Amino acid sequence: MKTLVIVAHPKIDDSTTQQFLKQGVEQVDAKWHHLDSLKTFDKNKERQLLLRADRIIFQFPLYWYSAPASLKRWEDEVLSSNFVYGDGQYNLADKEFGLVVTTGMPDHSFKTGEAENFSLDEILTPYRALAMRAHMKILPLFAINQFYYMEETAQMQLLMDYERYLTQPYPDSLKKRSQWYFAQFNNYKFKNNVDVLKSAFEQSNLDLDELHSTLKMIKQGEDDSLE
């Protein structure tokens, strides 16, 4: 699977979060495509990149409830309606579409009555509307809030989750997750992350145990109700 990560950030060298995520892109089968570092772009080359990808990610910091202007400029120039849905030909149909959005606010601020008043899903409606118009498959949002407050272990876990978001088959499931982790074990680049992998596995096992006992209880309940 080929993943294209379209990154919009006007000052990417100063962004610890973006530099951190870039490591993740380099560890998996994904292409980092930073828009602000292109002085101009060729519409047709950009479209070729899109056509070759199976999964397309828009990645950006949230500026005024939207991507930086560079992404919008790219959308306005590259995505003609003719390319996206003209004459009933949907060139991006069935590709997967994901959003990686970083914010400086805590999770809880994204709800009615809190500082940001809207959920990230509500705020990002324009991108979902675009993906739907293009007949793409929408992945759940990957949000990163206040990266700089995270402890190192949490950051390493985030990196693994990010790499899964770029390359693991979706919809997510315990099975697909385990398969993905197994595949990564064979990847020498991950050697340094063995501890994180181990704890992820332990968590998976706990989840499994919990699922089993929940199922057992449900079954018990159903049996009881039949009596």
Place this chain on the structure above:
Amino acid sequence: MKTLVIVAHPKIDDSTTQQFLKQGVEQVDAKWHHLDSLKTFDKNKERQLLLRADRIIFQFPLYWYSAPASLKRWEDEVLSSNFVYGDGQYNLADKEFGLVVTTGMPDHSFKTGEAENFSLDEILTPYRALAMRAHMKILPLFAINQFYYMEETAQMQLLMDYERYLTQPYPDSLKKRSQWYFAQFNNYKFKNNVDVLKSAFEQSNLDLDELHSTLKMIKQGEDDSLE
């Protein structure tokens, strides 16, 4: 009242709709501020324009469920968080905020299951979120769908509604509307629009009659329920 109309459109000379709306701005106490025709802008001058306005309108054609890139670039550069809400000082607080959005799609396409899948209110969440963050008062959206299919009378009616949107006190009411129309009668510029005004008045009177009879019925109902 001073109204600032911030217009984003990359090819404004080719836009019949924008040229038409520009006439409206020229007839009332409002300033037309077209971003794409500024090669660069001075952050501080832009902020002064905002500070001097009582009502701020963002006006644009909907490109991929959002404004053209020029507006986003302006937002990213002019609206620092420090200017908008820094240190608890809300420089734009209590100003009115409106959106004039033109689209090439019919009204009914903006709902779940139709071509655009989302309502315009949902799509425009980022602007509402910005206005709420700035402690501004939000006016209802002014949407213009498929302007080019409108008959001339409908276009003239639209122009009057647009001018009201720029200058009439809100929330809208029959009384405020009538007062606004009366004030415009004294404005010689409107001479050519007397027919439209007349039909607007007739409509107002019909609305009033209907309201009176509705009220009468409600009152009747209440009296009955007391028996």
